[in-house]
Amino acid sequence: MAEVLIPASPSEAVSLYGDGAGTTVIAGGTVVMPEITYGRLTPGRVLLLSNAGLDGVTIDGTTITLGATTRIDTLAALGDQVAALATCADNIADGEIRGQATVGGNLCVSQGPEAPRGDLQGVLLALDATVRSAGADGERTEAIEEFLSHRAGRLVLDVSFERPSASAFSALDYPHTHEYTVLAVTGVRAADGTIRLAATGLAGTASRLHAAEALASDPTAAGAAAVGDCSFADDALASAWYREQTLPVLVRRVLNQLEESA
Amino acid sequence: MNLTVNGVDTTIESGPLTSLLDVLREELGITSAKAGCEQGGCGACTVLVNGASRRSCLTPVASIDGAAVTTVEGLGSPEHMSPVQQAFTHHYAAQCGFCTSGMMMAAQAYIEGGGSDDHEAIQEALGGHVCRCTGYVKIIDAVAAVARGESFDLSVTAAGTAMTNIGGMA
Incomplete structure (x- = not known):
């Protein structure tokens, strides 16, 4: 029988998490509960965040902060602040899953058995978000790219980013509502005019498309350049070949959308 | 607890x-x-x-x-069915019935949230629900009818035929 801890505040959550060793964190439960149900995970020590007070969206001037247990469906209301984030959130699974799954869970979820996961990662990468987390060496705030590269043993507290001047999102859609993101590209024009691009669904965690960013003024060339910067997963959702053919199209669409919103 | x-x-x-x-x-x-x-x-x-x-x-x-x-x-109960239950019965929106409870609960949340009879909006609201008998058209019709505030004659189906053995109704 697992030891289940239910912290009642963010500080209690951090203290009970400690260095995270041997601890399974449950936020929305959409990923962990099936693991338990199907016997793939037998947790010894569980931190249940339902009452930890880590949810909520804060807008302070141009800085937007999403608490770790903010539900995905909450993000739809941010459409006038960050169109890409709202569009991406609306594209995730179905209404009931969006009402339960969380921002923090989406950042921490591991690669699934059959497909990449972490639909929001690409948007947050393109937004150049920073992640505040706690773990063995205490609290730390770092770029999301850094965080994704060593997220084991970290408890996400919140994610922050600056409101962009424009953003766009384009995904390879399946008719079935309940799928993980096969492939999606986010484009952001920052307040200083910098263009950032990132893709979700390539392989593993999401990644920035630096080569494409350098050619952002030419959407077709940028699309072609993106391919050279990426590796493509061959999995249950799509073949590597299909992803490779589709990525330039999504890059081009996103850059054209950004151009139109200028 | x-x-x-x-x-x-x-x-x-x-x-x-x-x-x-x-x-x-x-x-x-x-x-x-x-x-x-x-x-x-x-x-x-x-x-x-x-x-x-x-x-x-x-x-x-x-x-x-x-x-x-x-x-x-x-x-609701078989004797006093809620509008959603009545609509599913009248519209024959159940075949094997396995998905029906989940469909009805999603429909209930949709109606309580002020949902309209727009078919696309209903599809989105029920988007996470799979019906392996593929009775989607009748399910959506049923939810739309509730959204329009219709009342239902439970002695006949929406197609006008006599009601047989759904949900304990005879």
């Missing part, structure tokens, strides 16, 4: 990580919530938690301690 299940205050004895689905079916004997895929993909286990439609298979019961849970049994 405590839940108010269909209006009744209930003490829960199951362990804290037990899914709400297992609490309902195994501890409380409420079997309308179905154990379909048990990984959030089919919608058959959907119930209302504090009025929001939610996958009971993905919900550790400790995460909703103190909440109000509504299942199909809490919508």
